Amino acid sequence: MSKVHVSTTVNGEPVEFLADTRDTLLDSLRDSLGLTGTKEGCGTGDCGACSVTVDGTLVCSCLMLGVEAQGKKIETIEGMANGAELHPLQRKFIEHAALQCGFCTPGILVASKALLEKNNNPTEEQVRYWLAGNLCRCTGYDKIIRAVMDAAAEMRGAA
């Protein structure tokens, strides 16, 4: 089966790749572009490990086809830090020990960033419901919620 040529923007960089029409966006990111920070935990949109943003909207990249990336702006975990400077969420996740195995972490960070861009002062309940689509099996979520709230507070203070 011939592949489709896709031109898109990932983390601000224009990129091109060839996609099998059955490749998910997650497959394209990981296997064609070598961006393996985005993880596959379920392949059915239930775990959120593959969270990325497409034109600013938070999506499960396992539920979108690679060919659908044509002309879009995609942000992944690899684009979250500004060079060597971590995003406050990334720093707060380390500081609060909000990760154990770290496998769900990229997706949760991407999802949390999308939350804080919509709402810079979320309540605990709002964080919990926003992240209800991101499974973490290690932490019981406690330290994740604290890290997100703390990052939000710091970002509000800095703004």
Place this chain on the structure above:
Amino acid sequence: MAKDTNMSDFRWIGTRPDRPDGLDKVTGRARYGADIQAANMLHAAVVRSPHAHARIVKIDTSKAEALDGVKAIVTRADFPTGLTGEDWDLQENTMAGERALYDGHAVAAVAATSAHIARDAAKLIEVEYEILPHVIHVDDAMAEGAPVIREGAAGPAVPPGLHPNVVGYTEFGHGDVAAEMAKADLVMERSYKTEATHQGYIEPHACMGQLGSDGKGEMWVCTQGHWYIRKMCAAVLGLETAQLRVTASEIGGGFGGKTTIFMEPLSLALSRKAGGRPVKLVMSRSEVLRATGPTASASMDVKMGMTKDGKITAATANFRMQGGAFPGSPYDMALYCAFAPYQIPALHHVGYDVLANRPKCAAYRAPGSPMGAFAVESLIDEMCAELGLDPMEVRIKNGSKSGDKASYGPTFGVIGLEETLVATKAHSNMSVPLGPNQGRGIAAGYWFNHGGETSVSVALSEDGTVQVSVGTPDVGGSRASMALMAAETLGIPYENVRVNIAETGALGVNEPTHGSRATFASGKAMHGALTQAINEMCKRAAAKWKIDPEAVEWKDGAAVPAGPNAGQFPPMTIEQIAKKMGSTGGPISGHHESVPGGVGASFGAHVVDVEVDPETGHTKILRYLVVQDAGRAIHPSYVEGQYQGGAVQGIGWALNEEYIYDDMGRLQNPIFLDYRVPVASDLPMIDTVIVEVPNPGHPFGVRGVGETGITPPLPAIANAVAAATGARIRHLPITPTKLLAAIKAK
């Protein structure tokens, strides 16, 4: 090291620095099982049985072989024959032989130039099955007339006359049960059931294997224990163990489920058949749920006698567990743990390991203990309610103390159950007023913890920084705890230690990160290795100072004269010694290999407040408290994390999670939408109290903290639900449907 030594003030132990691998894990750089590529790599897919029990009549691979891009296909015919015991079980589970034994059992595997082609080819492999009668539930599987899963699999302890599906049996106890029961004011007997649950790690199993016709191979794999992977793959494929080199990737959760092999030998077998090309094999989520090891399901009868003032006089337990189509359910460990928190004058335990047409169970966090606790801790609560006793006081009254004989035989060393219960009782959560439809439940839990084969190396670098090589993969921050203990031992900054998870070629045999052993066993072995290196550094200083090495000691990162009689020399720092080591005798390192003794058991107590919606039967967790004895919390944040994570897995087991089978024995919920693990919006914050009763068997007092925390939630939640509603649920999970029916039936 004596207890008073490990009570001393610490510079690093007990602090909360950033974990050494934090940056990699928040930037997406950390490499997990599926994050690897190799030149000329092939992708594999597995053909799995859709039947719970079926004879494999014929496998036709011709159409798949004809597909462009297909490079190798393997079936059981590609594996060596003549294996016995657990090796045979592992091989049979890796690839079905004459019969498929459960829905999801592998029957063939294919490697191709792309993952799409591999999956297409798998669909072209035609398998002809003759469907056989199957059995799913443990009590059914032991009953007369149940389909026989395997003749002659029973272990030597199984008494004659039982169904062939009963493959393991144990019976033990102490005291005169009848006489002690007669002293009780209340004797109660109840039956309890728990369903199979899955560890539910978010990272599916993934590996890349390469094996040449010379029998030399390499594997990259997400695992809790790469020496186990090496040993098991070698056994299943008939390889020489040392010829296989296994590297552990970063691991996306394991909880016991990644301590064994499932599909790893398939990648090696395919690679060998494809001329040694590397073969990557990644499971889908439904493959994980259908074909890796969930925990056992259990059916348990417990009988207990209690006096009016809350003294437990006697108890009996009869536990039956199915662990899939192979021996190995944790029926014995469930019994060992069930009564461990208590001192009971007379006890009798009976346990059965039973085969059923389900996937081969694997360890799951304190294997067996949660089931046993569910039965015993629920019954204690039921009896306290009947006698009008405070369940906390009854637990304190009967609680095991240091030096007591454990319910399963051995004598406890220094344990902290009493301190744990007292801290629980004193916690503010215990006095929060409850509203309508709300209830509070408490329960205790136990896990042994574990030493296990351990090999650790440390080496001094030229600039005085130190590398530590351990064989226990870092599942939850153990690099941080190792670096803290190394910094403490050497008297150097935490940042000057690099902890590496070494591959199998670099160290002696290591058991996996299981049994809550990483910080205990690798930590203790590392302390031995560092002591060796420190002795060598002291020797180098002594040689320079021309004094006896015995007259040199190590203090604050430097060799110093041991006392005024040793001579007057300024401290020789680790940097100074390292810089010169090439000319003073060569590299300085330390090694330690052992099966560390001095394991310290960990007890915990949980308190949960729930609110039950009387219209829907939905149970909401309002607040949750975990109190557990860590011995010593090396990095308290990651200790709290273990408590919180264990509690939430237990909450899932109690309320949502179960393997659901249809009449054909097919798993009905093999995706996360239907196998529902707790999500953030289900939960409150999980409060923790770290009790520290140091373990005298560890240089810093560590016990191990990973597993106990999953044990109390099952009964604590059932007890809280009973307090809230008056309805006692004795069969987990406490689904809204089940609870609503029980409330209505009252």
